[in-house]
Amino acid sequence: MVAAVPVAEAAGITKRFGSTVALDGARITVEPGQTHALVGRNGAGKSTLVSVLTGLQAPDAGTVTFGGEPAPRLADRDAWRRRVACVYQKSTIIPQLTVAENLFLGRHARGRAGLIDWRTLRTRARDLLRTWSVDVDVRTPAGELDVEQRQFVEIARALSFGARFIILDEPTAQLDAAAISRLFGRIRDLQEQGVTFLFISHHLQEIYEICDTVTVFRDARHILTAPVAGLPRAELVAAMTGDGAAESARGRARAADPSAPAVLAVDGAALAGAYDGVSFTVRAGEIVGLAGAASSGRTELAETVAGLRGADAGTVEVAGVRPRPGSVPAALRAGVGFVPQDRHHQGYVPGMSIADNGTLTIPGQLGRRGFIDRRRRDALAEEMIANLAIKTPGPGLEVSGLSGGNQQKVVMARALASDPRVLVLINPTAGVDVRSKEFLLGKVEETAESGTGVLIASDELDDLRMCDRVLVMFQGRVVAEKTSGWHDHELVAAMEGVDLDV
Template identity: 40%
Template sequence: MPLLEVTDVNKVFPGVRALDGVTFALQPGEVHALVGENGAGKSTLIKLLTGVYQPDGGELRYRDEPARFATPMDAQRAGISTIYQEVNLVPLMSVAHNLFLGREPRSAFGLVDEKRMVREASEILVRYGVTTDVRRPLGTMALGAQQMVALARAVMVDAKVVIMDEPTSSLEPREVETLFGVIRDLHARGIGIVYVSHRLDELYQICDAVTILRDGKVVHTGRLAELERIRLVSLMLGRDMSAVRREGFTGFAGDHTGAADAPPVLKVTGLSSRHRLHDISFAVRPGEVVGLGGLLGAGRSETIKAIGGAYPVDAGEIEVGGKTLKNPTPVRAVQAGIAVQPEDRKAEGIVAGLSIRENIALAVLPRMARLGLVSDRKIDKIVDTYMTRLRIKASGPDQRVGDLSGGNQQKVLLARLLATQPRVLLLDEPTRGIDVGAKAEVQALIDELAADGLGVVLVSSDAEELVEGADRVVVLRDGAVVGELTGTNVTTEALLETIAAAAVSSEEPHDN
């Protein structure tokens, strides 16, 4: 008997049929993978299961009874918990308050028992590999640690179903292993898990069953072990693997090494910032992709932000095209030809309440304004160009960006950056949380941009993606450069060895 199921469910938005006759069933104690390209309907189905949306047709059953959740809180009370890709907690509140939000322990007088809450929060988080002062604001923690707090919060309730949407996108390998241990424990306790991920290795490691969506329809459901990876990807994309490979599924398509004798388009010298960055130096030539490698917390994102003017710089120099960028700010960086794609696209990138057209136009309005007026025709031409070039799937340029899939939101952000006609593109996790097809398209686009002479700095937590996509990799640890990989040394093994060697070196005792 299924624990949670939907039968012939439909959901329609203006101009878009998001779900078309979808049937899905989750068994007790099953880890069920839900996969598909961005825009396939995964997020919509999850929102129907959790009371965010109501179906336009079909039936939802929970524990063998007809169910209808008017709000997410109704679904949570019934025993359905969700862990979202973007941490959905309150960054200004303490870690402990986030963990117990809405169910704080009370004293005999009905007041919140702060001491007990702090003590229990600390004890709970240790099981998830998080050791911190739980009285600190959640927003001061790394994204990976925040994700583990969200996981702990979801599992703490008396859940019968746990839905995980890209839960490892912000996690280090050690944290991923902790997550998998939690999943195995939930599995043994008979709790059903819906697992959404674009990382195929993860799916085949922990999932029992799989349902594949494409264009709002179920194209396959069954035991995952019986489905070859090539077949899974082909079903997701609706085309054979030869077509996928031609679009760059196996990595970046071409050799985009910058000319060895060309002057750098970006040169960073001795960059230091707030005790987080220490003497960072590297250069990027036109047509070159330079990767920043290292574990979470190594200083990769801080380096990107500092170059882009969004992180205070105490010392060092940034040159773009041979000209020094003085007192860098985001505006000055853009004017100098630097475009930054941040790690967290929702918090720091897109404006979810605005349309695709408005999001892309934000970047070009200052440049195109004449006496305070902007030509709608010129804006429309730019928007149409980038929607076509990046294959943004939407009902049209006036669709709200917040209603798009994660991959299409990422493409809108990239379109806005490219519309500024930058000389240097700083990409922080550009394929985080997007599907195989969209990932291939983004990789191929980066390759194309580099071939056109753009200098690219690439940050990725996926070691294979980093070494496949970069000509050189600058390795960071604790905010400092600890090595650089070039030529045939740009391999996953060399990257991991460099990180490991730096870790051992930092832990060795030093003579006074």
């Protein structure tokens, strides 16, 4: 019996970005008719592999083939679309255009004088959606579609180019349980019609529900490919976490005082589409982690505490005060310091100096009647620079001129400038070098020892190791609480929604 030719195969793929190795001899083979899962922790190389498989980037080394034939030249986009398509978590549908216009964007039927033949366009769109059982009115503006409908339209558009290999990148992240069930039903139907899928998800229980084969990447390398049915959940998680899976997390050198007063109390908090019924407290001097995948609700919950979002229900109380929901100034007055998820867009103003960025939260300390005393500002900035070990020739340097690690230190300095009662951090060490990472986490522990309560929302294990306890969120709810001394594989399994006892 002749073995089937793989729908897609990547072998020996290496890709570097400067000194960063994004893929190191990675490989994957996707057989026809499968739904093949690709999993791995953040930074494992999944997104880079997708960019190589879809022709957005050329590998530095290695080969890509489709149906046994070499991948097209990068410039031949039509040839790539006939072989592979990716439906991303962030929709590429243009909301201002109708469904029909989105389906055949750039391929409009033309009539006399070169004008668009709208009747033919809509007929072709209806035929396409009917072929792939997508029940959407082609005249509907795409902006009126829900997430599930947009995904089905994007899948139909991909199939219209001729591709029978579809990459689904976190397709369930914004869907409820009923929509996920319908999506999985549609995937199975399309499989029967000869469509092959590469399924990328942080929710490992979905891998066991819909996928035939799973490939694990870790640290830019291929670790494992195995049939899903014969792979115990514990082994899958161990492959993702590596040798550290059997080791306990390093706890804090000094445990929090269990009798200390609560400085943050969240009670019954709910925000539509993000989290529901969340309650917890953080005591003075305690470091509490909020762990979970990107769609778990951890980021939205932390942003609610910081005033970037207002909860639909429930309360947030900071040191006995309930700040106005959705108000950053109110949260700041109540005693919240905040390090946001994206320092480039939320953390600092790149054209402003270190001194101005670091003192944005304390204008009242810089002078009277709204006037800034520059000497006072620069003196405070010098203290911040020394305290955070920011490498700079002086406080007047624009933040854009600093390295990533030093930029993050400026953001941390601003968060600490107001002597907060509660310090909220989201992915505080993302995109910084190892030395800066260790320094920042040490500063967080030092801040907690001074009596500040700390809330760290992250999916990075190194950020969570220092926590006194970690609250694990999954699909908008707190599903587990881990005290210090947890094992990597236990925490990752809880974050991914996997029951290791199954």
